[in-house]
Amino acid sequence: MRRAQSPVKGSPPAQTLTTRANAALSQLQSLLPSSSNDEESPITIIRLSAPIISSASSSSDAPAARTSDISNTSLTPSGPTPSSLEADLLHYKELFSKLRFSYVEQVTKEKFIRAIVGDPPLIVTPQENAELEDSNKIAKAELKALKNEVADMVKDLESRGRELATKYEQVKVETVKLKELPAKIEHLERDISRLKREQQVAEGSKAELNLPLAKTLQLVGEKKRQMQELDRQLEQLRNQTPRKRKEMERLQGEVAGLEQKRVNATAAAKEAKRRKEDKGGRGGVDELEARGRWYRGSEAVLRGVLDIQG
Template sequence: MTPSTPEDTLAKLQSLITSQEITILKLSEPISAAITQLQDPHQRTSDISASSLDATTPSSLEADLTHYRELFSKLRFSYVEQVTKEKFIRAIVGDPPLIVTPQENVDLEKENLQAKATLKALKTEVTSVVTELGEKAVDLSRKYERVQIEIVKLEELPSKIKELENAVAELKETRVLGSNPNPELNLPLAKTLDLIELKKRRRTELDRQLEQLQSQVPRKKKELDRLHAELQPVETKRQNSMSAAKEARRRKEAALGGIEDDLEERGRWFRASETGLKQILELQG
């Protein structure tokens, strides 16, 4: 089975949404058509109902509901009034006239009470069903909004998938060509994560050592200043000794008048100079 591309999946999703889109107006179309077929062409209809059948909108549906409730209340009152009048006239003009006993009135009152109780229970049930339907409608509306948001995200996915595929292809090409001189950048994911963890541990250790060395800097600086202070007199003494040695050599050469120096005197002078320099170097160490 050939896997479908993101573009094909998106096209199927859009066609599915278009074919199965359900709205309140579409749900009301079969009812409106049935009412139109059942109506007598010569029968007068109200302006609200006629307009609602022509152009159904959520506001017109609410207006129709209010209108039909009021109309039903008036119709029920007229029906009860008409039936009562008809029964009363028939009872009067009947032969023999209809005579109702008190017991029949009591029985009828009981029947009326039972009918009222049944009607009240039915009304309560209908109210409960209507409330439940309203809650389900709100819940479905929220779900529909979430689905619409997810559809927008799904529409953006093909372009993002295409970008990621291009990036993966470039990375694979780079790895195959070996243009990257650093072999650590060509490691698989698991080894890369291990290497990152190792680098983090090394960096933590280096940070710790650096912190220790930084804490030792003030003490080392004080010690360096002390050594410089101790070395200063020794350096001065060395300079004086070198100056004296140079002066003595100059005088001796002047006394000899440029003739070859006496080897014994030069030897003693060199040994004395060597001893002095060794003492100075020992003090510096």
């Protein structure tokens, strides 16, 4: 498994990214038509209204021209909409089916009348009718196949149209993002330069961060050994803690007893001093004074042994 490269050291040159972004943006703008030309517009679906409007305007000069209400509503200056175009298509399909039925009916009547009044009259045998019926069946089958092919083609065109519309929307979004990309690249380039400077300062201040791989691994091993030694010492101190705590409690009890004795000895010394003064400063050392000197000496010895300040 390959290690991910550092974004600071593995980034391409700043000028290359900016140049590529500007080149892509210029190419995309060159593909878009200019908005100043009325005949050209941004990438859109083929204008279906152009042939309809032109045919409607050319046929409006004829006095017997007939247009339906639904087609008149769609030929507005603002242009057709997808819903109006769909309504027009449905209306034209209905008109075409009615026109076809009328045409077939009219042609059939005309042929029948000509066959009757013709001289000599046209006589059709049953064999000819059967052959004509067979040829009609073949023609109907071919027509049905062509209709199915046209229906499949229409479905394919509709799916491709929806796909192209979706791609066009994506292209518009990506175009906006591409226009913002050069500014973002410049901002990222400034951040990369700042990070490089900070990295150089950090490497100069800490020589350990600039070591090769072998020395770095060696340094890591030494730090791990030092950490293990500290953990061992810490574990030993934790094991000694209960014993030291008990010893400390014992010494605190002894110090409390000695403190009480010191208070009593101080009180006795004061009493001896008072009695000595009452005797008028006569020489001699009484029993309480000697005991006080002994207690003071013992206190000094214990303070020195226990290292007690105060």
